[in-house]
Amino acid sequence: MKITNILINLHNNAIAAFSNNQRHIERIRKALPDVRISVVSEKADFMEKLPEAECALVWSFKADWYASAHKLKAVFTPAAGHDWVAADPSGRVKTFYGSFHGRIMRESLLSMILYFNRRIGTSLADQQIKNWGRNNYSNCSALFSQHVLIIGCGSLGISTAELLKAFGARVTGVRRSISGEIPPCVDRMIPFDRLEEYLPLADHVVLVLPGGKQTRGIFTDKHFKAIKPGAFLYNLGRGNCYHEEDLLYALKFGQLGGAGLDVFEEEPLSPLSPLWEQQNVLITPHSSAISQEYIDLFIQELLERFQMFETVNQDY
Ligand code: OXD
Numbered sequence: 314m315k316i317t318n319i320l321i322n323l324h325n326n327a328i329a330a331f332s333n334n335q336r337h338i339e340r341i342r343k344a345l346p347d348v349r350i351s352v353v354s355e356k357a358d359f360m361e362k363l364p365e366a367e368c369a370l371v372w373s374f375k376a377d378w379y380a381s382a383h384k385l386k387a388v389f390t391p392a393a394g395h396d397w398v399a400a401d402p403s404g405r406v407k408t409f410y411g412s413f414h415g416r417i418m419r420e421s422l423l424s425m426i427l428y429f430n431r432r433i434g435t436s437l438a439d440q441q442i443k444n445w446g447r448n449n450y451s452n453c454s455a456l457f458s459q460h461v462l463i464i465g466c467g468s469l470g471i472s473t474a475e476l477l478k479a480f481g482a483r484v485t486g487v488r489r490s491i492s493g494e495i496p497p498c499v500d501r502m503i504p505f506d507r508l509e510e511y512l513p514l515a516d517h518v519v520l521v522l523p524g525g526k527q528t529r530g531i532f533t534d535k536h537f538k539a540i541k542p543g544a545f546l547y548n549l550g551r552g553n554c555y556h557e558e559d560l561l562y563a564l565k566f567g568q569l570g571g572a573g574l575d576v577f578e579e580e581p582l583s584p585l586s587p588l589w590e591q592q593n594v595l596i597t598p599h600s601s602a603i604s605q606e607y608i609d610l611f612i613q614e615l616l617e618r619f620q621m622f623e624t625v626n627q628d629y
Contacts, residue, residue, distance in 0.1 A: 316386065316619070317348055320366035323391070323608065324354035330607045331372070331391070337608050344616050370615070373397045379406055389618075391611040393469070393602075394524055394551070409618060413610040414602045415472025418521075418549055421601035422473055423480075425573030426461075426517055428595055429545045430454060454516065457481030462515035464532070465522035465550055466502065473519065474498040485511055489527075505531075512539035517547065524551035534559045542568035549601045552577040557588070564591050575601040 321338070325331035338352055351366075353359045363369070363378065368387045376399035379385065390398040391411040400408045428434065432450055439446045461477050463470040466486030474484045478498040486499045487508055495502045503511060512518065518540060522528045532555040540546065546569055548554070557578050563569040571593035577586075580599055588594055 316368045318366060318384075319345070319348055319350050319368045319370065320359065320362050321350065321352045321370045322354065322356075322359045323370055323372060325372055328603060330603050330605055333608055337612055340609075340612055341616075345619070371398060374408075375399055376402050379403065382406065389615055391607065396524060409615075411611055411614060412468045413614045415469040416610065417604045417606065418469060418601045419473040419476045421575065421597070422519060422547055422549055422573070423476055425547055425595055425597075426456065426545070428573070429571050430456065430459075434593075434595075455481075459483070459516040460485065460514055461517045461519060462487060462511055463499075463519045463521065464505075464508065465520065465528075466499065467521075469521050470519075471496055471499065473521070482517075485515070487511070508536060509539045512536060513541050515541060515544055517545050520546070520548040520550050520554055522550040522554045524553055529553045530556060534562075537563040537567060537569070540567075540569060543570040545569070545571050545573065547573040547575075549575045552580065557586075561587060561591065564594065571595070573597075575599055 319341070321333060321341075323331070323333040333352070338350065342350055351362055353362060359371075360378070360381075363382050363385070365384060366382065367384050368389070369382075369385060370389050372390060372392065374388050374390070374397075379401045385406050387407045387409065388398060388401075389409045392398065393411050393414050395410060398408060398410070430453060432453060435446070435449050439449070456477065457480060460483040461474075462485050463474060464487040466474070466488050470486055474486065474496070475498045477484050484499050486495075486502045487505055488502060489505050491502050491504055520532060522531065528551065530553070534556075537555070537559050540563070546560070546563075560569075560572065564572060573595045574588065575597045576599050577588075582588065582596065582598075588596065
């Protein structure tokens, strides 16, 4: 099966790093010299060209658009989440979601972990008041003596585990169910129903769960209560996996040492959210995957997928 025509609409008004530029398009043209490439940045142009397209690269695609896309065989989106590109209700067109984000997000996570471990917040506060507070660091811990629990340990979690392992941390991955090979960077993989046993052992609890019905509210009050006193929690997945009141309670009155939060129940986070005021919270604006390498990693993955299909002579 061959794709002879690709329609690209990767323009992103909100985030420059998520938009294609001329160099990206040249890279695709060079790698696929026999394929006709059309690039648009407006929805109206996209809809006009869609009936002729065999493959679309997009940020959003609604379920009812498939009806007018008679020649379409595949939709590729850089997003990891299924929030913006609907699958074809008839099942005819295949949808491919990005799975390259780990290489960027793991650095965002690591910066959060090191922020808390190395008391960077204290350093900034001391710098403001010109305080030379060496003893503030006496209770710091190093990652090589710590245990990190990664909840939702798929490709993103494993990519993160590789980096944590290089720092010497002990890594436990948590999955809904365990099957297949466990990579050497993960010391132990446990099923979600054993989470409560491991929460009291972890110094850092990382949530990288996908959104959707299956994960909504999956991390409950009892999980917050099982966390080891002083441990840190990070959420780089989706903000719907717990109730924010439970998180706030754990930060205010519970034993949570702090939290690095990139995603929220409602985004943008309301200026009225008490999380902004909360001590020991580091907030980033759903930015853990944003980086100049983003579209290049997407193109690399796209070309690898194209090549794989050709090599195995598999239909899309
Ligand atoms: C995604 C995101 O790619 O959350 O799904 O940015």
